Amino acid sequence: SDLIKCKKKFLDLVVLFIGSLFTILCVFLNKIDSDIHEAGHMDIHTNHTEQLNSTTSHDHEHGQANHVKTLADFIMINIDPILSTIIVILFVYFFGAILKVSCMILSQAVPIYINIQEIKKDLLKKIPAIVNIHSLHLYEYNPFHLCISMHFVIVKSSLKPVKNQIREISDEIIEFFLNEYFIFKVILQPEVVENISDYPSHDDHHCLLDTENKCLNNSHPNCG
Ligand SMILES: [Zn+2]
Ligand SMILES: [Zn+2]
Ligand SMILES: [Zn+2]
Incomplete structure (x- = not known):
């Protein structure tokens, strides 16, 4: 493809x-x-x-x-x-x-030949350390220049500082977009959770930075 x-x-x-x-x-x-x-x-x-x-x-x-x-x-x-x-x-x-x-x-439309859901799937498969990807946006400034912005969620590691962990995964994501899609400009927002259960698996668009974006299900204490 x-x-x-x-x-x-x-x-x-x-x-x-x-x-x-x-x-x-x-x-x-x-x-x-x-x-x-x-x-x-x-x-x-x-x-x-x-x-x-x-x-x-x-x-x-x-x-x-x-x-x-x-x-x-x-x-x-x-x-x-x-x-x-x-x-x-x-x-x-x-x-x-x-x-x-x-x-x-x-109109900065998503180029017709790139499928955002496909990018998401590819990236999650390539870098299993990423728990979730949301707020993924793709812009086209001209036919030669694409720009991508996204939030990604990772689980805090006990082996190394969070700062190093974020930098390593960010580098992997940047490399992925460069090699697979020829995208040079990548804007990343990392979000870190203590345990994988802290991220609601039922809410694919959940953003840890967005305090207004609360889950409506009261039986999920970790949501919102
Ligand atoms: Zn977010
Ligand atoms: Zn949520
Ligand atoms: Zn929930």
């Missing part, structure tokens, strides 16, 4: 790249388009039998039927609307892809 995640991420980047490329191409096509119009305009005027001078008004419509003599003329006259239509279609299609990615970044 890691390979699928990478493929989807790569696909997003490819769409973004092609989109940017076409936007630039559209600008160039627009320039060429107006050059062709200028050229066609000059050509039509040199073929006129009438003599244009500064006093006669210039009131003919460009692209009128009387100008169409050959197929080349027809293409020359109609190249404007044809090219414009193609450019608009390309622009809307590829700019739409850029807009979609931009909106996802701005």
